[in-house]
Amino acid sequence: MDIKNGQFGEPYRLPDIINGGSSIFSPAIAADGSLYFMRPLADTGRFHIYRAAWRDGRYAAPELVAFSAPGSFGDVDPAVAPDESFLVLVRTDRWPPATSCLSSIGRMENGAFLSCSAIRSTAGRPMWRRG
Helix, strand or coil: CCEECCEECCCCCCCCCCCCCCCCEEEEECCCCCEEEEEECCCCCCEEEEEECEECCEECCCEECCCCCCCCCEEEEEEECCCCCEEEEEEECCCCHHHCEEEEEEEEECCEEEEEEEEEECCCCCCCEEC
């Protein structure tokens, strides 16, 4: 939906470049309109985080966020700072994800990944640290 004059408009479906499947979840919008969301990789079914830049009144093709690498088990539920300086997410390091999840924070600059660190884990200790 759009916001005009401080009022929310009617919801509408995003274009297929974003909403091209049945498992697109957890949208988060940065101040410049860029959209972060989670969707599964076709080959593994594991969720990862994507970013679609807002340019010239439409979304560019989504790109996999650098730290959400296909080799990891999954990253879900992104929440982005308005200025894109950080992204809060849940990272799973085992399958099924309910066995080991942690909240993480990724530091970013101009939409580029700098580092990612655990905030806390279900075990009460950081499970990994990068950068």
